[in-house]
Amino acid sequence: MTPKPPGRAADGPLLSVRGVDVGYRTGRRTRLTAVHDVSFDLYPGQSMALVGESGCGKTTLGLGLLRLLPRTGTVSAGQVLFRRKRGDEVDVRTLAEEDLRRFRWNEAAMVFQGAMNAFNPVLRVEEHFLDTFRAHEHTRRPRAELLEESAELLEMVRLDPARVLPSHPHELSGGMRQRALIALALALRPQLLILDEPTTALDVLTQRSVVEQLTELRERLSFSMVFITHDLGLAAELADRVGTMYAGRLIETGTTRDLFHRARHPYTSALIGSVPPVVGDLHVPEPLPGGPPGIDELPPGCPFAPRCPRVTEECTATRPELRVLHPRDEGLSHAAACLHADGAELSTRGGHP
Ligand SMILES: Nc1ncnc2c1ncn2[C@@H]1O[C@H](COP(=O)(O)OP(=O)(O)OP(=O)(O)O)[C@@H](O)[C@H]1O
Ligand SMILES: [Mg+2]
Incomplete structure (x- = not known):
């Protein structure tokens, strides 16, 4: 063997x-x-x-x-x-x-x-x-x-x-x-x-x-x-893999490739989008509006909802769990805590790598 x-x-x-x-x-x-x-x-x-x-x-x-x-x-x-x-x-x-x-x-x-x-x-x-x-x-x-x-x-x-x-x-x-x-x-x-x-x-x-x-x-x-x-x-x-944290919670995990190329949580995508590109056209990085909530003052629904470009009414009422989107062995599954994680892939325009 x-x-x-x-x-x-x-x-x-x-x-x-x-x-x-x-x-x-x-x-x-x-x-x-x-x-x-x-x-x-x-x-x-x-x-x-x-x-x-x-x-x-x-x-x-x-x-x-x-x-x-x-x-x-x-x-x-x-x-x-x-x-x-x-x-x-x-x-x-x-x-x-x-x-x-x-x-x-x-x-x-x-x-x-x-x-x-x-x-x-x-x-x-x-x-x-x-x-x-x-x-x-x-x-x-x-x-x-x-x-x-x-x-x-x-x-x-x-x-x-x-x-x-x-x-x-x-x-x-x-x-x-x-x-x-x-x-x-x-x-x-x-x-x-x-x-x-x-x-x-x-x-x-x-x-x-x-x-x-x-x-x-x-x-x-x-x-x-x-x-x-x-x-x-x-x-x-x-x-090999990345975990994104927001307000004390792990809100997305996956392989490095998953997170940089197929981010499913708008926060991960914003985080990557705020990094200026090393190659290609320069554009002004888009900063995230607002700041993270105090860890003990979370809104009732998704902690990211107040800053999220994809927010819907449901997001402000239901707190999303970290949910596996693509199961893989050895802890490499892609998972995200977003109610809309199954929707279209998010842009990480300008991001690394
Ligand atoms: N010794 C402490 N006593 C009370 N609260 C603390 C203590 N250390 C950290 N915190 C609080 O816990 C939360 C998480 O802090 P932590 O230092 O783990 O964040 P971090 O992600 O490592 O931040 P940074 O990127 O700035 O290092 C913050 O709200 C912080 O104010
Ligand atoms: Mg620290």
């Missing part, structure tokens, strides 16, 4: 998110539901981009999946099922503290939004690597061996270990720091890497090199990836 290429799972999803709500305590008696009823499956080797306007809940969802929320935040409903390296499935929500510590880094790791400041400024880069190995490995390996492995990781992201390992974070450029953080996140060979806006703070050329290295690393180590981005070009390039 020929082995399955990465991304073709032999036995089910790596991550299965089922009906997840994430909320923040905002006062003694008040809570904000920032993410509501999100479900998706991610198969081994797949990469999924989460896109959507600022404040729609992308970071909250990413943090919730690894239970990295601030103290006021909790995953208040649903399941986050994860298939560990040894083959058993766990619900991340129910992991005990010690198990959770091992789960993070060994099974899944996160590169945070604004990661430039994620390094401790008083520690050299090598100490970050040593601490990470020592805190999460069962066996205590000699320092020289750990440093050698750290050097290999840095070489994978094209950094010179002799220069970077002894440096303090402030001695590195932003791009170098970002790459070092990605290398550090991969130190224990996690199966899942969550990256929150991995390239936002970088100049265009540095962004390119980070993207190229992520692509190479994925080919080499075949981890799955969820990455959160405002940059649809990046999503088109790095993702």
Whole structure:
């Protein structure tokens, strides 16, 4: 039997998110539901981009999946099922503290939004690597061996270990720091890497090199990836599939091709349409009128209805569920939460790619 290429799972999803709500305590008696009823499956080797306007809940969802929320935040409903390296499935929500510590880094790791400041400024880069190995490995390996492995990781992201390992974070450029953080996140060979806006703070050329290295690393180590981005070009390039979020909900998912060429939710189509084209005729991008609703002040029907060019009376009364339009295996179905999703395809004029 020929082995399955990465991304073709032999036995089910790596991550299965089922009906997840994430909320923040905002006062003694008040809570904000920032993410509501999100479900998706991610198969081994797949990469999924989460896109959507600022404040729609992308970071909250990413943090919730690894239970990295601030103290006021909790995953208040649903399941986050994860298939560990040894083959058993766990619900991340129910992991005990010690198990959770091992789960993070060994099974899944996160590169945070604004990661430039994620390094401790008083520690050299090598100490970050040593601490990470020592805190999460069962066996205590000699320092020289750990440093050698750290050097290999840095070489994978094209950094010179002799220069970077002894440096303090402030001695590195932003791009170098970002790459070092990605290398550090991969130190224990996690199966899942969550990256929150991995390239936002970088100049265009540095962004390119980070993207190229992520692509190479994925080919080499075949981890799955969820990455959160405002940059649809990046999503088109790095993702097998895309999930659009709006007001805390996942409102469309599908392959990258589905979303960029056959968007079924008017919000996805507007998001793509607002990106100026790289080739072809220049036109003025069409901005979306209005802003997203406050997550806890949603209108009774579709949350997008007040801004939607396709709105009908029904939309203001009925909240649409995420509904499968084209079923496919391995979590690649095209689904949209729009009452009119079966109608004519939407224009993504001027959009990437
Ligand atoms: N610690 C917190 N306490 C209370 N509310 C929060 C907290 N963090 C985020 N929120 C709220 O949760 C919602 C989702 O925020 P989140 O940061 O997840 O959005 P995002 O999609 O990542 O936005 P951006 O693209 O700007 O990073 C917002 O309404 C935000 O104000
Ligand atoms: Mg965010």
